């Protein structure tokens with residue numbers, strides 16, 4: 001299925017400014033990028049994003065976290081967890097990530113984003129904008145994520161108190177060729193952070 005989002009407004013045109021993306025990168029001393037963390041609830045997306053943000057700040061790199069729970073308390077508070085609402089959640093957050101990345105920020109977006117098609121939509125948005133995009137598969141066996149159960153949500157899902165919970169009675173489509181693959185049930189948090197930072201360095205995004 002192809003993703004077509006209807007644009008209601010007609011007669012709208014992109015307005016260019018005089019300050020370029022390169023100018024912004026030279027002000028900040030690094031490029032903008034979106035790191036898209038995808039994985040099961042409890043796999044470690046938020047924990048890794050928080051640790052990467054701290055490591056980047058220590059290097060003088062400006063980053064910003066966009067996190068499923070936080071975004072759903074604000075701009076996406078009108079969305080639930082049906083496949084359709086998850087798609088709209090990811091579309092909006094993809095566009096927000098793209099704007100932040102264009103501004104020069106290292107964007108750390110942590111969303112379950114269970115559908116390949118939705119993640120590919122976000123990748124395409126970035127490609128069309130000529131912006132770097134790295135999909136990070138935060139990979140953890142369901143049994144391990146469930147045993148961590150940091151918010152007690154798996155317990156509720158097993159008890160039938162939450163319906164359509166990813167991994168229990170809703171799908172998670174694992175990435176086929178992510179730029180980074182972090183096995184959080186086998187790696188330490190320090191190794192995961194190091195993997196992310198060195199891949200940004202190797203791509204010339206940060207020094």
Ligand SMILES: Nc1ncnc2c1ncn2[C@@H]1O[C@H](COP(=O)(O)OS(=O)(=O)O)[C@@H](OP(=O)(O)O)[C@H]1O
Pocket residue numbers: 040041042046067068069072081085086087089090110111112113114151153162163164165166170
């Ligand atoms: N039904 C269901 N399925 C999955 N997750 C649920 C559900 N209901 C609530 N939650 C909580 O919402 C967080 C996931 O939000 P996301 O915006 O990342 O989801 S998605 O990308 O649109 O699928 C998720 O956060 P994380 O545990 O950090 O992944 C949960 O805290």
Ligand SMILES: Nc1ncnc2c1ncn2[C@@H]1O[C@H](COP(=O)(O)OP(=O)(O)O)[C@@H](O)[C@H]1O
Pocket residue numbers: 039040041042043044045046047048110138148150183184185186187188189192
């Ligand atoms: N190697 C690891 N990497 C990331 N998190 C880990 C790791 N080992 C254990 N954890 C724990 O797993 C839990 C992951 O929760 P969280 O980051 O909220 O996941 P998510 O954002 O994917 O829902 C945290 O309690 C964290 O301390």
